[in-house]
Amino acid sequence: MGLPWDFHPVQGERVTLDLLRDADLEALHEMQSDPAVCRYLLYEPRSLEQVREALRRDAAATRLASAGDFIQPAIRERDGTFLGTMYFTIASVEDTGEIGWIMLPRHHRKGYAREAAALVLDLAFGELGLHRVFAELDPRNAASVALCRSLGMRHEGHFVEHMWLKDEWTDTGHFAILEREWRARGSESR
Ligand SMILES: CC(C)(COP(=O)(O)OP(=O)(O)OC[C@H]1O[C@@H](n2cnc3c(N)ncnc32)[C@H](O)[C@@H]1OP(=O)(O)O)[C@@H](O)C(=O)NCCC(=O)NCCS
Numbered sequence: 001m002g003l004p005w006d007f008h009p010v011q012g013e014r015v016t017l018d019l020l021r022d023a024d025l026e027a028l029h030e031m032q033s034d035p036a037v038c039r040y041l042l043y044e045p046r047s048l049e050q051v052r053e054a055l056r057r058d059a060a061a062t063r064l065a066s067a068g069d070f071i072q073p074a075i076r077e078r079d080g081t082f083l084g085t086m087y088f089t090i091a092s093v094e095d096t097g098e099i100g101w102i103m104l105p106r107h108h109r110k111g112y113a114r115e116a117a118a119l120v121l122d123l124a125f126g127e128l129g130l131h132r133v134f135a136e137l138d139p140r141n142a143a144s145v146a147l148c149r150s151l152g153m154r155h156e157g158h159f160v161e162h163m164w165l166k167d168e169w170t171d172t173g174h175f176a177i178l179e180r181e182w183r184a185r186g187s188e189s190r
Helices: 022-032 048-059 112-125 142-150 179-189
Strands: 015-018 074-077 082-090 096-103 132-137 154-165 168-178
Touching: 015 112, 022 048, 022 082, 022 096, 074 112, 082 112, 096 112, 112 132, 112 142, 112 179, 132 142, 142 168, 168 179
Parallel strands: 096 132
Antiparallel strands: 015 074, 074 082, 082 096, 132 168, 154 168
């Protein structure tokens, strides 16, 4: 247990977390080029070439050892269908990680992101041995806020006009959960 950690697929009840592969390009492009999906992301809708480049980078990110290392696995249905991506990075603060998520719109509201995020929290507090996981988001992003709350993440901060993004000063919300809190939720967290 602990770092360094090398990627291996993680299987949930309905979804699997698996490395991105070349065959995901079309679905990944559909997702990352969609203005509605990107509305509250740090990047603008991506071109096919930009997505190809991101796929190459993210598929090669397989080891978590120190601050800044990240994984961006695909979320798949059991039959391999691409649903979205999870993001997880080791933060600069000791024993802390940051989590994020993006789903293809046609798979929204089916509980897939929640299940995938629960797998990542299990991983973070289990195999990785971390103490705290946080998520940062635009507080206007109702779906992402709801997902944090559904996972039992606590709203710990609201930074007003925290960054200049997409032609406006944007607030940032900070949600977090501790290892002991995640464990205490037990089966409620699945
Ligand atoms: C955020 C996102 C990943 C949620 O994915 P999803 O698969 O639809 O989420 P789930 O179906 O697992 O739902 C999780 C919870 O959020 C709630 N929820 C989802 N979308 C919601 C919405 N638009 N408004 C209110 N609640 C919402 C669900 O009801 C569920 O709550 P429950 O567990 O208490 O029943 C998805 O909306 C998305 O990809 N958005 C665009 C990308 C993005 O903004 N990513 C986050 C950047 S910080």
